[in-house]
Amino acid sequence: MKNMNDLGKQISGFEKQMPRGWVWDDSRAFLAVARHGTLSGAASELNLGIATLSRRIERLEKALKLPLFVRQQSGYQLTGEGADLVEKAEALEAAAVAFSSGASAQAQMVGKVRLATAENLATGLILPALPEFCKKHPDLTIELVTDITTINLHRRDADLAVRMVKPERGNVTLRRLGVLGYGLYSSSDYAAQRETDPNLGCYDTDAFITWSERQSHLPAAQWVERILQGREPVLTTTSLSAQVAATKAGLGLAVLPHFVAQNAGLICVASDIGVDQPIYLVIQSDLAQSRRTRAVADFLVDLVSRNRTRLSG
Incomplete structure (x- = not known):
């Protein structure tokens, strides 16, 4: 597969020839007809009706102001202009597949989650429980940051944090989990x-x-x-x-x-000297619905809940 720089150059070249408002569905229709040479074969691949497919080809030709195919009784034959656009359309297709694969990985429990927390919670609470979580999610990597004085979730230094100071600003969501006594x-x-x-x-x-x-x-x-x-x-x-x-x-x-x-x-x-601190789970708001971030968050909520008495003393 061509590298992403090559794809980017080809996509950019194709976009320059496309009018504003063009849609990827029309490009897919173009590629399918170019490969099959018939509307029926392309329609079957795309699971579309022949009339719908024909309208998309006509819409693309009208938008580009170029004839892309010569309609013959035996099928559709690419014009010179159409043939010149095939490689660029394939670059778009490759980029779309790569994007889709990346989105799929995001939806699965795959990748890295960066967690910021205090040293005492990391070593005394989270790390001893982490092996069980890793067995359940073997494709997740946890990056644990304990120097939280420099961590800013709003700046995306971490995806989520367990901390004893309530954030006063930033694009974050928070939940109080318990008390550290x-x-x-x-x-x-x-x-x-x-x-x-x-x-x-x-x-x-x-x-x-x-x-x-x-x-x-x-x-x-x-x-x-x-x-x-x-x-x-x-x-x-x-x-x-x-x-x-x-x-x-x-x-x-x-x-x-x-x-x-x-x-x-x-x-x-x-035992009670008046310096107990609340424990907050803080999540970067844009990542609150990420499945992998949510998995780590749920693990932390359950962990603090199970150790509530031990933590509060």
């Missing part, structure tokens, strides 16, 4: 050694692990900042996994999602 956690060794106060919620002598300045807008980081009241944290990090590791090492307290901290075997010092 947070608590204050420590290692068992730190919990055994820490000085407790009769007044619940007093952390004057505690060391804290928190987010770096770049993530200072996060609710967990803001909670720690309020508690510290100007004191310095013992450690700041740019990733949740580093905070979990530092907490396990006994460096101090950290505000962590319940399901992440519990998976790591950490001790809950305070």
Whole structure:
């Protein structure tokens, strides 16, 4: 098959000879008659009536202002002008077939879906469940993006996202799936050694692990900042996994999602600190009806629903 550049050149050449308003059905009729040499054979191929087919040929000739066939008793014979257009019409046919094949692939569960989400949801929730989804849809490729601070669905950086911040603008559709619960956690060794106060919620002598300045807008980081009241944290990090590791090492307290901290075997010092976040499924609106995007979305909705209690803590 000729490459797409060649097809494009041939299609462009054919379009230049076509008047405005021409339709592909007339070109198909032209090709079928050119190949069969008779109206009856072409009509049978296209599943059309002979009268309808004849009208399409006449309409095309009138639009082009060219005689495409010589009508003979034995059938239809191409004129010189008609013969010159056959190759260009075949290029259109090839492009139409390629377009149809692409649309068919879109309608099937084939291709790539780009999903953006937070690192903790990716590693602790989505990835463990993904093998079963991939078995069900072996021709789908999931591209998982966890650096969601730079992801913009309106810009088409991703097809859909699971995030804890509600989008305020953009051509997206969203659905609230549940709640991600947070608590204050420590290692068992730190919990055994820490000085407790009769007044619940007093952390004057505690060391804290928190987010770096770049993530200072996060609710967990803001909670720690309020508690510290100007004191310095013992450690700041740019990733949740580093905070979990530092907490396990006994460096101090950290505000962590319940399901992440519990998976790591950490001790809950305070279970409800008021920084729980809603979980939203956000889909690029133009892709909301795509079967492959919808399949991933349905998988995520079911996954969060099945883990609702675990996520909320």
